[in-house]
Amino acid sequence: MNSTADVYELTAAVIAEALSLSVISSVGIVGNILVLLSSYFYSGRLTKYALSVFIVNLGIADLSLTMFYEPLIVGAVLIDAWPFGLRFCEISATVILICSYASINFLAVIAVHNYVLIMKNSQLYAKIFTKKACALISLFGWVFAILCSLNMVVNQNRLQYSPEYHQCRIDFTKIPVVEMVPLTLCGFTLPCTIIAFCYCSIYITVKRSRRRVAAPAFAISTDMAVEQARQVRRRKENVKLAFSMFLVVAAFVICFLPFQTVYLLTLFGIELPYFVSRSADFINTLNYSINPIIYAWRNDQYRVAFKKILLGRCFSRRNMNNKWAVKPSTGITPVS
Template identity: 30%
Template sequence: MSNSVNVTYSSVLNTSAVDKGQLPTSAIITMTLQLLSMVAIIIGNILVLVAILKFRSLQDITGIFVANLALADLIIGVTQPFQVAFFLFPEMERNKIACILRFEIILFACNASIYSLVCTVVDRFVAIAYPLRYPNIMTRKIAFGLVLGIWIFDFCCAFIPFSENDFEKSPFCLYELVMNKYFRLWNHTCGIIFALVMFLIYVKIYLIVKKHMRQIQIEATVYTDDPTVRRTKQTNTVVAIVVLFFHISWLPFFIIELTMLEVSQVTQNKVLVANFLVFLGVMNSIVNPIVYAWKNKQYRRAFQKLLGLKIHNDEMSTVQSIA
């Protein structure tokens, strides 16, 4: 084991101080941020799930994938206390199952988010590219089947690290040392490939929408005020922003991890950056409900109604239509 790895561990986690019962300032700050993020993630994503369950107009095909994405984000939120426990009980790092779970929970939820986003993007592409055939292609049965497939596949993949890992050879519980390098290579490469696929699909969606809008303006401008056209545009915008934020949050982590597949490549600076990028990815679970409220009037009015907030009279019909 290289000296750089040992220095990384002691400087990042400061376990000697923890063992003496003295939490370093960095650990206290990290724990505080994790607990605050937990509250924000849980409140925001429960609000999304309740809104979809309560208001029928949000229960479309896209709503099914949005709910699945919110569920994946919720998993990250409710498991934050488990992450915090490693600071308070350093002996957990010497437990193989606990150590692997520490990383696998994040990967499990992150992968579920990626698969949900891919399904959402494909759903938007079919809706835009084949509007007349869309109801027959993307049915509720197919949507629920995809959601079920996401979780089955994710669960199967989640068991791999428990049988294929390097825990016995690792002097401490560090992601880059404990998790099998081939599993990390496969996981992060797939994340980058899926990100690229979503980007290319959305470029195609943008070109199709641009062409449609040009045709509408030429043929009949009155149709630009059609509620269906407005809602489709809002949905496409929301999904695009959610995908963009996900890429910003997780792509850098995937990329830097590919530079630490070998133990000799693990350095203090890389681990520090990777730790920050993981926290950035966790913050992404807070962003989605904010995007829904910011860019989608249906979700915004649903949130206002659930929270008992005042709604303007000129928008009351929008709320009533989703009740």
């Protein structure tokens, strides 16, 4: 009797975990594909060109993670073993590692973009974020992610299947602390510091700006009033855009911080209960599926683009160019 109950409870837990991961994976794959298709078909209507490029890179990293992370775990969970072979185990662990670093790299790049957009003038913004510069920045983001991962993936004995987590991953216990500390500082601490600096600076500037706007002003000419209103409108649009991207960063921190904390504690030999480690790992899987939801929630243009793509209307270029009229996107003009 007890044996039957134990088997039933185990089966229920396995099915629940597999279903949860399947839902997260489906949302992530469909959502990130929608982001990439929206950026392709409606380029220039959703965000500024530079931000669109960086969002595409972030979307590629997140899509790769949702394809190589949750679906493979589901297969392993259902049969309690890795069914895809040793070589694919190593490939999936490598892709997950590189794309994890790339994801946080492009979040940092987007933070710098928003910092320049709001804190600096439009001339400086135009000089920095040229098409060539965007391509080079994107290339650097991926190269830096590969370099951060290189030392761990070269030593194949560090990549192995973990029966406890039902996934192929880095065995951090085989990596010396002297190797991991610099990688953690460069691959996690440095991007997070850049992100924190940029958004804190934006918050302080916006707060001061609102105080100036609220202060009584002297009489000004009609032309000056119109120009001032235009600048205020632009600033509000840019701030709304920056806040939307800040939510993406906040979601990343909330999802990734527990996993990173568990990893650091494990690195220093501190063992945690399985439930805590597994929960942190599960929360981390949410990170790569949540960004498209934030885009659709905060940006009307993305929401409309998603709808058009799901209805199949985007695949007619003539319809895209001539019939789909969308107002200028939020935050497309730098502060002057």
